[in-house]
Amino acid sequence: MISQDAILTGVFTLLNSATSIATVCGAWNRVVKGAKRPDTLANPSITLQMPVMELPGGHWGGTNPLARTQRGPILISAFADNAANGAMDFARLNTMTSNIGSIVSGTLPTISGVAIHRTGQWIESGPLYDTQDPHEAYKVMQIGWAISEV
Numbered sequence: 001m002i003s004q005d006a007i008l009t010g011v012f013t014l015l016n017s018a019t020s021i022a023t024v025c026g027a028w029n030r031v032v033k034g035a036k037r038p039d040t041l042a043n044p045s046i047t048l049q050m051p052v053m054e055l056p057g058g059h060w061g062g063t064n065p066l067a068r069t070q071r072g073p074i075l076i077s078a079f080a081d082n083a084a085n086g087a088m089d090f091a092r093l094n095t096m097t098s099n100i101g102s103i104v105s106g107t108l109p110t111i112s113g114v115a116i117h118r119t120g121q122w123i124e125s126g127p128l129y130d131t132q133d134p135h136e137a138y139k140v141m142q143i144g145w146a147i148s149e150v
Contacts, residue, residue: 002114002147004050008033010109010116011048011074020099021046024092037079043136044080044092046100051075071119076100076141079130088127088137097124097139104143111147119144 015021016031025031025044032041035049050072078096080089101122108116123142130136 002111002149005033006111006114007074007109007147008048008050010111010114011076014107014109015046015048015076015100015103018099018103020103021096024096024099035075035077037077044078044096046079046096047077049075049077071144071146073142073144076104076143077138078141079136079138081136082129082134086134088129090127093127093137093139097141100141108145113150115148115150117146117148119146 012031012033021031025046026042030041030044031046031048032038033048035047037043037045037047078093078100080092080096082088101124104122105118108118122144125140127137127139130138
């Protein structure tokens, strides 16, 4: 079974090394693995997570133990600070998700011993205010991939 950490590390490396992400997010290390943005991480920033999905038979995200293939979404959240008047920074959030979309539609992550196949388009949420941090907003992209051991 392929570990979630190995998968997220591949996506992390893909995004963190992209010039277009560095241009929008600024300093290195603005992409982190995990559902929640650490309080110490400045915006704009990006988080990566794989929701735990249990399907009938107890297999994650449609895992077929015979084919050793996993299917499931990877959630990529883009965070940006709100303007001084509390308004969302639509332009920055849209630029971030547009750049992420361009990267993942044109390049697949590299993970040792694994073949990755896209299972369709990404789904993108509209900008949302963060209820845990009133000074920021975020957008979430859900990307479907099938990941097989080779």
